[in-house]
Amino acid sequence: MSYCPKNKLLNLLRRGSKFVRKASNSSAPTVTPTSTPGQASSATAISLTLAMDDLHTLKTRLCIIGSGPAAHIAAIYASRAELKPILFEGWMANGIAPGSQLTMTTEVENFPGFLDGINGNKLMDRYRVVAMRLDFPGSAEDPGGFWNQGISACAVRDGAAPIFKNKLLVVIGGGDSAMEAPTFLTKYGSIVYIIHRRDTFRASKIMQQRALTNPKIQVKNVLSGEVLDLKVSGLFFAIGHEPATKFLDGQLELGSSGYVVTA
Ligand SMILES: Cc1cc2nc3c(=O)[nH]c(=O)nc-3n(C[C@H](O)[C@H](O)[C@H](O)COP(=O)(O)OP(=O)(O)OC[C@H]3O[C@@H](n4cnc5c(N)ncnc54)[C@H](O)[C@@H]3O)c2cc1C
Incomplete structure (x- = not known):
């Protein structure tokens, strides 16, 4: 991540405010008592040039x-x-x-x-x-087990880790998350397979369309009976989360998926 450091900004602001003061007072004799109007405007032009010298265009996606x-x-x-x-x-x-x-x-x-x-x-x-x-992603790997060593439940958090770069990846699921995750992962992986258990997706049409028209995404449906041996480097679960709300049952109103009803 880059910072736009406050010292540099301060410096620019000071120069900028000097320039603004000069510009707004350039015709006032009390500010530039010995200057002719021509001298004042050339001083203003120099201030502007100095301030502009420090400005440059920053390009970023975020x-x-x-x-x-x-x-x-x-x-x-x-x-x-x-x-x-x-x-x-x-x-x-x-x-x-x-x-x-x-x-x-x-x-x-x-x-x-x-x-x-x-x-x-x-x-x-x-x-x-x-x-x-955290300029470099993937610095918080878990030393034990496969979690964060190739298996993850959060593509957005883990997808950019070096272990997934230009590798075959798999996302399991058929809902909106299972469409969003592979779309995101195509930025890093070479091919992303979606593996799902039904012959239709539960995801919204727009999410499906986005994922299924992506040339780096392939769909594998377990109902097809096809047996695959995929040498993948990453497996992402997108099969939903079960809210840990069982202990509230009978005390607070829970929706059919187990979430607390708030409105
Ligand atoms: C005295 C005091 C004590 C507190 N104590 C606690 C506590 O003990 N525990 C707790 O949980 N909460 C505490 N809070 C509340 C807590 O500080 C806020 O909830 C929290 O800081 C909100 O975080 P934020 O990032 O949303 O916004 P902020 O903390 O308000 O940060 C916003 C930052 O963005 C900058 N900014 C704003 N506009 C721009 C712009 N256009 N360009 C560039 N930068 C900009 C501001 O300069 C500021 O630094 C306290 C608040 C105060 C005032």
Whole structure:
């Protein structure tokens, strides 16, 4: 992830504001008492040129504006998805310092992982360090078992890991997630197979159309009876999640899929 550093921004802002002041006062003799109007406008032109020298166009697929927890979490997940986001941290935007409202408090007590609480500034420094470290995805692999070693239940989180680059991948499922995951994974894998158990998909038509017209996606239906020996490097489950709400049964209203009914 790239930061648009605040020092550089500050510098630009100072130069910019100097320029704006000069531009708006260029005809006022109190500001440039010894200048003729011609001299004032050439000084303004030089200021503008200096300010413009520092400006260049940044191209990115994902621009995150802000520097609080929300922005950093977005940057962390986007970095893991190899979107190479650029985060603009701003300067006293909305009256808040770079690094969020939490820089205004001493003790944050409710962030899991900090047994004795943590100073708000320190916490936000850590967000920043993690977001910048995750420039390279796949750094948090689990040393045990196949989870995160090739088997995953989250294509968006894990799909960009180097172990899946240009490899054959499989997604299991037939709903919207099973259409979305392979579409996403085609950015990294060579071919993505969708394996599903019925002869029709439950996914919405639009999601199906997006996935099934992708030349890097192939569909394998277990009802066809075809036996395949696929040498795949990644297997992604997209078969839905069972909400852990059984203990609430009889106490709160649960929908047919087990989710708590909220409205
Ligand atoms: C005194 C105080 C104590 C708090 N204590 C706690 C606590 O103990 N525990 C807790 O959970 N919550 C606490 N909160 C609430 C917590 O700070 C917020 O819920 C949290 O910071 C929200 O995060 P955010 O990323 O959505 O936004 P913010 O923290 O508001 O961050 C937004 C950031 O984006 C920047 N920004 C805004 N506009 C732009 C722009 N146009 N360009 C560039 N940058 C921009 C701002 O400068 C700011 O740094 C506290 C809040 C305060 C004020």
